[in-house]
Amino acid sequence: MSATSLEPQAAVAGTTAHTLSDEELRNIHAYWRACNYLAAGMIYLRDNPLLREPLHKDQIKSRLLGHWGASPALSFTYIHLNRLIKKYDLDAIFLAGPGHGAPGVLGPVYLEGTYSEVFPNKSEDVAGMKTFFKEFSFPGGIGSHCTAELPGSIHEGGELGYSVSHAFGAAFDNPDLIVAVVVGDGESETGALATSWHSNKYLNPVRDGAVLPILNLNGYKINNPTLLSRISHEELESLFKGYGWTPHFVEGSDPEEMHQKMAATMERCVLDIRRIQGEARASGNPQRARWPMIVLRSPKGWTGPKEVDGHHVEGFWRAHQVPLAGVRENPAHLQLLEEWLRSYKPEELFDVSGRLVPELKELAPTGTRRMSANPHANGGLIRRSLRLPDFRDYAIEVKQSGRVAAENTRPLAWFLRDIVRENPHSFRVFSPDENTSNKLDAIYEASKKLWLADYLPVDADGGELAPDGRVLEMLSEHTLEGWLEGYLLTGRHGFFSTYEAFVHVIDSMFNMHAKWLASSLEQKWRAPISSLNLLITSTVWRQDHNGFTHQDPGFLDLVVNKSPEVCRIYMPPDANSLLSVANHCLNSTGYINVIVSDKQKHLQYMTMEEAIVHCTKGLSIWKQASNDEGVEPDVVMACAGDIPTKESLAAVVLLRKHFPNLKIRFINVVDLYRLVPCTEHPHGLSDNDFDSLFTKDKPIIFNFHGYPWLIHRLTYRRCNHKNLHVRGYKEKGNINTPLDLAIKNQIDRFSLAMDVIDRVPSLQATGAHAKEELRNMQIECIDYAYQNGIDKPEEDQWMWPA
Amino acid sequence: MSATSLEPQAAVAGTTAHTLSDEELRNIHAYWRACNYLAAGMIYLRDNPLLREPLHKDQIKSRLLGHWGASPALSFTYIHLNRLIKKYDLDAIFLAGPGHGAPGVLGPVYLEGTYSEVFPNKSEDVAGMKTFFKEFSFPGGIGSHCTAELPGSIHEGGELGYSVSHAFGAAFDNPDLIVAVVVGDGESETGALATSWHSNKYLNPVRDGAVLPILNLNGYKINNPTLLSRISHEELESLFKGYGWTPHFVEGSDPEEMHQKMAATMERCVLDIRRIQGEARASGNPQRARWPMIVLRSPKGWTGPKEVDGHHVEGFWRAHQVPLAGVRENPAHLQLLEEWLRSYKPEELFDVSGRLVPELKELAPTGTRRMSANPHANGGLIRRSLRLPDFRDYAIEVKQSGRVAAENTRPLAWFLRDIVRENPHSFRVFSPDENTSNKLDAIYEASKKLWLADYLPVDADGGELAPDGRVLEMLSEHTLEGWLEGYLLTGRHGFFSTYEAFVHVIDSMFNMHAKWLASSLEQKWRAPISSLNLLITSTVWRQDHNGFTHQDPGFLDLVVNKSPEVCRIYMPPDANSLLSVANHCLNSTGYINVIVSDKQKHLQYMTMEEAIVHCTKGLSIWKQASNDEGVEPDVVMACAGDIPTKESLAAVVLLRKHFPNLKIRFINVVDLYRLVPCTEHPHGLSDNDFDSLFTKDKPIIFNFHGYPWLIHRLTYRRCNHKNLHVRGYKEKGNINTPLDLAIKNQIDRFSLAMDVIDRVPSLQATGAHAKEELRNMQIECIDYAYQNGIDKPEEDQWMWPA
Secondary structure, X not given: OOHHHHHHHHHHHHHHXXXXXHHHHHHHHHHHHHHHHHHHHHHHEOOOOOOOOOOOHHHEOOOOXXXXXXXXXXXXXXXXXXXXXXXXXXXXXXXXXXXXXXXXXXXXXXXXXXXXXXOOOOOOOXXXXXXXXXXXXXXXXXXXXXXXXXOOOOOOOOOOOOHHHHHHHHHOOOOOEEEEEEEEOOHHHOHHHHHHHHHHHHOOOOOOOEEEEEEEEOOEOOOOEOOHHHOOHHHHHHHHHHOOOEEEEEEOOOHHHHHHHHHHHHHXXXXXXXXXXXXXXXXXXXXXXXXXXXXXXXXXXXXXXXEEXXXXXXXXXXXXXXXXXXXXXXHHHHHHHHHHHHOOOHHHHEOOOOOEOHHHHOOOOOHHHOOOOOHHHHHHHOOOOOOOOOHHHHOOOOOOOOOOEEEOHHHHHHHHHHHHHHOOOOEEEEEOOOOOOOOOHHHHHOOOEEOOOOOOHHHHOOOOEEOOOOEEEOOOHHHHHHHHHHHHHOOOEEEEEEEOHHHHHHHHHHHHHHHHHHHHHOOOOOOOOEOEEEXXXXXXXXXXXXXXXXXXXXXXXXXXOOOOOOXXXXXXXXXXXXXXXXXXXXXXXXXXXXXXOOOOEEEOOOOHHHHHHHHHHOEEEOHHHOOOOOOOOOEEEEEEOHHHHHHHHHHHHHHHHHOOOXXXXXXXXXXXXXHOEOOOOOOOEOHHHHHHHHOOOOOEEEEEOOOOHHHHHHHOOXXXXXXXXXXXXXXXXXXXXXXXXXXXXXXXXXXXHHHHHHHOHHHHHHOHHHHHHHHHHHHHHHHHHHHHOOOOHHHHXXXXXX | OOHHHHHHHHHHHHHHHHHOOHHHHHHHHHHHHHHHHHXXXXXXXXXXXXXXXXXXXXXXXXXXXXXXXXXXXXXXXXXXXXXXXXXHOOEEXXXXXXXXXXXXXXXXXXXXXXXXXXXXXOOOOHHHHHHHHHHEOOOOOEOOOOOOOXXXXXXXXXXXXXXXXXXXXXXXXXXXXXXXXXXXXXHHHOHHHHHHHHHHHHOOOOOOOEEEEEEEEOOEOOOOEOOHHHOOHHHHHHHHHHOOOEEEEEEOOOHHHHHHHHHHHHHHHHHHHHHHHHHHHHHOOOOOOOOEEEEEEOOOOOOOOOEEOOEEOOOOHHHXXXXXXXXXXXXXXXXXXXXXXXXXXXHHHEOOOOOEOHHHHOOOOOHHHOOOOOHHHHHHHOOOOOOOOOHHHHOOOOOOOOOOEEEOHHHHHHHHHHHHHHOOOOEEEEEOOOOOOOOOHHHHHOOOEEOOOOOOHHHHOOOOEEOOOOEEEOOOHHHHHHHHHHHHHOOOEEEEEEEOHHHHHHHHHHHHHHHHHHHHHOOOOOOOOEOEEEEEEOOHHHOOOOOHHHOOOOHHHHHOOOOOOOEEEEOOOOHHHXXXXXXXXHHOEOOEEEEEOOOOEEEOOOOHHHHHHHHHHOEEEOHHHOOOOOOOOOEEEEEEOHHHHHHHHHHHHHHHHHOOOOOEEEEEXXXXXXXXXXXXXXXXXXXXXXXXXXXXXXXXXXXXXXXXXHHHHHHOOOHHHHHEEEEOOOOOOOOOOHHHHHHHOOOOHHHHHHHHHHHOHHHHHHOHHHHHHHHHHHHHHHHHHHHHOOOOHHHHHHOOOO
């Protein structure tokens, strides 16, 4: 390391030597040795946990699994935070971006006693330590990341990229909380992480807590150097200043020196945080701060074997996972392992019972000040129910079904606006620059868009910005989703709306959160957190000018892959049903609720009373559109989604005109999981109920919002599946009017009516003329659209029959 | 703008006044006026294209669609590039990150004649212009982004975030090419874009071309300011220096001043690029350069209406889409529109026929120097077939099927290594730090990992880095995918391997590229490009220590949503079949080929000759595991994927032992689309063929690599679907041995054998004892794994029967 590279440290460096007394230094280093001993132990040992006898190969695990490389710096950071928590009585939690380095977090969590409290079989003694070691990354044991099984974790770090956005979500509206987040330098190459550094433009120093990022440059990913570790010090510093942070550098490898530097630097950061907050709170004037962050440049696999078989290990990529392989087979490696483990001198660290010695034990905070026992990291414990106004108060009047059009999301916006008002510290709204586009702008009447970057005079003309806004808009679905997850995991509530096609940007984040929720169910000590409520809008059927790239209803195909215990999908067809569904979702815990509803004007079908009944059932026969009272229908017209519902209804009108005697049953589906057998999803219908609704042998023409195959996938076990004919989006589109697009994908009224003629035996012979007429009407509609750029105004004649 | 904020421009500013002569300035501004006129015209006019009569409301489109906001700065940049292309005979292409601003690109493309050459009905005259206007963002017309319909485009910019990575992909191995890429400041907030700035660490100035990013800070997204436009000049400059660029600032709104600044700055950037390249090439020593980039701070909707109805429009978010709404209904708006359009003085710009006047016409380059006609942007034109060694030479010897285990990806690595050798300028390998992990490291024998950031001495000990490496590894799937797409779109070849669970990070990029390919098929003037070959490895079934977060085979569920014309899925079960499949994919054009194959040791089943036959068929009966010769089988055991194949085979062994008379047909599926009816996918089997393989009425036990429902989705129309029973991943997993995980999800040998007993009528009565035995064996396996951390070594006894 050049002298230059340490220059920015000069001010701190001056004080370095004196930050820790000799005794403090000795103790903190001993504590770290204990952490590192545990980290290595859990990777290797299935017995002889404290090396009280010579290490024998049979005491080594058969498969060596775990990531040593990131672990030492994680515990190093953890215990330096502990020092400050004790010194300043800080309220802090800890996120490990490189969650693969869980051994570096499990160690301190075990040492401060929380682990044994939660898992009594991993007690603080020799037997408990043995179990603790053996069950790490072991079949039937616990995961090797900072999973939901780890007390104090709200961030698994299995998939990389979301640590900083999770940290900010946790800090929002927690003014006294410090969220320390270690960012791996591998992770820092991901897109999600790279843009999440800008989260500092959304942190209000008056009402929010602080995020203290520690970028750990250990230099390597699995097999490669990392970018940020291989640019000049000047570039690195410039980058973080450009991101709006005040970077502090802690660089080196000598433990004593590094303890002093880290102690001084971290203390300075904490004091800076408190100063920034104090000034902002005293003035009552929130301004964007250049918050401190730490660049911790330390060797990968720090304190591990330096060289193995003539190759560099410590400080190189070879330290990533298991630095010494083949230990059971290779006596030399076994000896190296024993030497390495004994280098931490476990006999000095643990007493005869196997418990950390008292003088070290007291270095950790106690009770809920322990980061592993901080209730913010088990957010359900401190969660309070959302105060919800009566959603029925926002109903729109529907005198006659299918006669009046309205933007479905507007009334929801009024509801959300008042939820914002009634929950001024625990509810936030998230969207990638789309709340206004999604017709949710009424929310701004309650609270503006959070903005702490620069202002211009023109903002007064409809900017809707405020430094204390509760609406978060950034053009990064990743960051928004990360913030929201962090906010929910720490016990609060939120609502996220996003364009349907681009929710795929966060597919993998959805996957990870769903897995986290499913895993949490198995940890009974974790209290349920609020559901993640995701409104998917600006949907495929109304991309009148955005065209093909904006047409993708496939997110649902991913959702149904995840555990039925944690996923819900709703497709309310109109404004009142959307309100009813949203109310239900906002009240719930433990789920990811996906609500699909377009933002444009759509016909309104149900009064609020009707909507509540319908949504509670999840699907029901719409009597107004059915004429099969008392008899088996000839055909079941089913639909899910706003535009498909409208087209199915219009098809019914057409069919009635041509075939007045045709018995039609009309079923609208709001809760998609009702279609699944009750043995597969808690919301599933029994086969009996399904059969009584969809019949056992009549054709079903199902008009679906998404890709048609999803309905087959959900219903393939149903008795009448063989007669199920599904229409949906088939990747046909460019610039289209709504009806033109519907026709291209055959979800339009005409195609549906023709489908019925093709499938109802009694019509197959007699329907030829009607089919021709329908086809002509269809062509006429396309011609009109291509001529005029809009659909025929007469389109509205195809409304719900009076 | 403060004086300070212009300071870094000082050096350039001194030369500014003289860069363009008065005549040049007058002409370039007139050309820009023509571009802006066209941009506004295409949004509004359906008739009277040159305003040769007073504007009448009936001449306005019924729906006003398009994005004005980004358009003027796009054409501004485009025509300033044109100047330098002519002056220096540059080979350049143009990518518009904010592709929504297509009017700003369509304008100059039309003016330089390419548009009319490709679409003769949009000729360079009044009638052609009228059609050009009318069909923009109009049903039956062309899209409103820089779609595949736009000559010169390789980047649609519908979904935001990939412009810079696409640009780098285009520049790789094109030493004379300059790829200009306008980056929107909205886009710059996305994760993908934020990390793609680091692509400069992968650009070799000796062998690669240059990327010239122009970050257009117009200040606003749809309804919000943008982050980068609202931080201090110092932060912004610091950020880009930190990213490793040399930023140049062009800031202002006065057209004359801005033309001079842009001309001077862009020329300086081009000369800097040439200097950097010249020095590197003269020395033969490639080093990372601090390449120039431009920050163009200009008003959103520049030159459009300043105020409408008392509200700010130009330079504010209201200019984003259509600055003047309701023009047909509102005479005042109609008048404003006419004034705005006439402010560009079209009568000075176009001659009586409607063609751009000659003195402006000559400002554009000609022939293939036009960015819209540059063959690099229609890469299929210059694409040459990949030189492929004979893949059979890499076969592994399989003397007896199912007796020997090997890592399936190793032989592929040898094949890829030699492809790298034989195609030193047109083939690259991409992976997020995982090639070694994926057992593809043999590639490094031919070429190392590209690395132009700093080196350390330790790199000599297995770093495998080189400044001219052809293997690209960065921990950003987004960046890799963007590079690869850009590389393919400009006529080259590539191979991308990635972990199965985290391919979801680029779900949306896959969607976009699939849509681009499908759209390109409709543009016959676009020549086919190489397929995008994606190896999905480190699969769900072998996440022995990474656990639950790393288990997600759901990418395929998205793939099948996209057009069957462009998607292919292969699941080769062993090394030789993987080679055969890879060879086929690398030879193909126009597809996204998804290959699923795990990297761990797996049993080997087929000689190369057998593998070729099997892969060519796509699925076939494995005679060695079948005993139904000449008769209808009692049960069909089908499988797809390496681990499922092994377990199905082991189940056959178990079944034969218990029920020697049971007639089993064993089918392995490599080409997943064979399962689909031939009416739905070009690879689909006819119903006859399907029935003759899978029978019409016998139970099928299908063991599938992914989520089981996908097989139902693909086969629901098949006659025997009712007897199809599919096993696959069901989100059950944590830390598991391979067999333990298989058992948890019931894809294991025991569960499958029990499934057969449950479903074959003749076994239902007699099979109880066998079932009990199977269940005991299953429990024994789990116990062993939980005790020892590994599967029973005797597991191998469950091999393919001799």
